[in-house]
Amino acid sequence: MRLTRTLRASAVCAAALLLAAACDSSGSGSTSATGLNPPDLKAPTKLGKTEGQVNLIAWAGYVEDGSNDPKVDWVSGFEKRTGCQVHSKVAASSDEMVKLMKTGEYDAVSASGDASLRLIASGDAAPVNTGLVPHYKDVFGGLKNGAWNSVRGKMYGIPHGRGANLLMYNTAKVQPAPTSWSAVFDDAARYKGHVTAYDSPIYIADAALYLKATKPELKIKDPYALDQKQFDAAVALLKRQNADVGEYWSDYLKEVSAFKSGDSVVGTTWQVIANLAAAEGAKVKALVPKEGSTGWSDTWMVSAKAKHPNCAYKWLDWIVSPKVNAQVAEYFGEAPANSKACAETTDKNFCTVYHAADENYWKKIAFWNTPIEQCLDGRTDVTCVPYAKWVQAWTEIKG
CATH class of the missing domain: 3.40.190.10 (Periplasmic binding protein-like II)
Known part of the structure; x- marks a missing residue:
């Protein structure tokens, strides 16, 4: 694997x-x-x-x-x-x-x-x-x-x-059951030190996806096509989240272990990791929140x-x-x-578990793409922030 x-x-x-x-x-x-x-x-x-x-x-x-x-x-x-x-x-x-x-x-x-x-x-x-x-x-x-x-x-x-990037939570410690990415963004302080997030610049798109739903005034159409104002809003959200993050993960074994021990109680995951964590005794569930997910x-x-x-x-x-x-x-x-x-x-x-044939499920997923200056959402009146700047911002976000 x-x-x-x-x-x-x-x-x-x-x-x-x-x-x-x-x-x-x-x-x-x-x-x-x-x-x-x-x-x-x-x-x-x-x-x-x-x-x-x-x-x-x-x-x-x-x-x-x-x-x-x-x-x-x-x-x-x-x-x-x-x-x-x-x-x-x-x-x-x-x-x-x-x-x-x-x-x-x-x-x-x-x-x-x-x-x-x-x-x-x-x-x-x-x-x-x-x-x-x-x-x-x-x-x-x-x-x-x-x-x-x-x-x-x-x-x-x-x-x-x-595959989709899902929201996983500890069913005993995160109540009521979350239905929104707000659990790891606006409400992250409730689980201070026990929030986990995917360790990659592409995670900025997860913040943008959440803002697309919660801050319509930003007019985000595509989480991979962010003009400077939209990008700054996503980065600011992630910098606030950083105070509550216990671990940024890239190693699936570490995420499984963290949810088993209780060091992590809510954060981003993949279906296969949720399956493994549950099989090893962790009290977890995973879902696509109401705002949708990246993948x-x-x-x-x-x-x-x-x-x-x-x-x-x-x-x-x-x-x-x-x-x-x-x-x-x-x-x-x-x-x-x-x-x-x-x-x-x-x-x-x-x-069935992986929603292979459920096209309505996949319509909720914004698949990874590479941000470039020519906005991927078709806008020509602005310049979008290219991936090089996403990488620089990710370093600043993590401190």
Whole structure:
């Protein structure tokens, strides 16, 4: 189980600056809804002979060949079927994925939304011909043509899975049961020293999402598209919250332990962590509050410099095929992308717990995206705060 979507602040800052430079060099200044005008790269129209190998960058738990656990292996079947030998590199952060993709040594990457936009803007990821990925037709509609994996209706990858950032609370110590993110923001002082928050600059979007609902005068439309006034309000909220935070977490084991001991009683979590904490005896529940939540959607993207594009396309189709997608989802702890995967899970309640087919549930989730100066919500009369500034602000927030 991977559970390490942490970001290295200084590196991310540099990557965000690279994003801006990539946009400029490709003639940006675009007024499209995404604010992007990526290089005019073409997707292949047909596949050729497989090249015998494929080089992948992935989150831990996405490319398992039995070496970590003999019972967990979906790579060997792929190699046997396609003749493409898999070489994979586990990345510890989205920024590391971006850096590795820039080397041109890798064919595909399992990018989260805080990396995918950078790869699209810089021209490191090529558009994908979904017609060459037969199992794409069975991917849930809510994962297609997202703001984080497409530009003007052109897909730049194949969706892999998704998850939400939930509010978890100790049922014995947090009463009445919370229904709002106010439990960790405006009402955080009630649990002073026992509030926990996700340790990443992208968490600023969680504050923005809360302000979108509670401060309509700020006119926030997209928590990843914040002008200076909106951004300052989110940062101010997080600085106030800091006085009540006992721990910023990035290690899921530490969060499980903190909720078991009572050191943490309320804060951000993922469904898989809530499941683990409950299984280990913690009195916890987790939910999507009334304001909605942020979340992630991972996408397999093909390098514009791929040396083994045919094997890469074979991998994209394999990883999103029903049985394999079900294996990955259960091992990793996320909702699968393929609508037919739910029939293949060993735990027949898995997709219900993870809301895999509940599109109304996912409509409440604002999936991670990369903030850039060209506002992602389509505004052209203001400049939005780019991710480099989010990184700087996060350091100030934490003190």
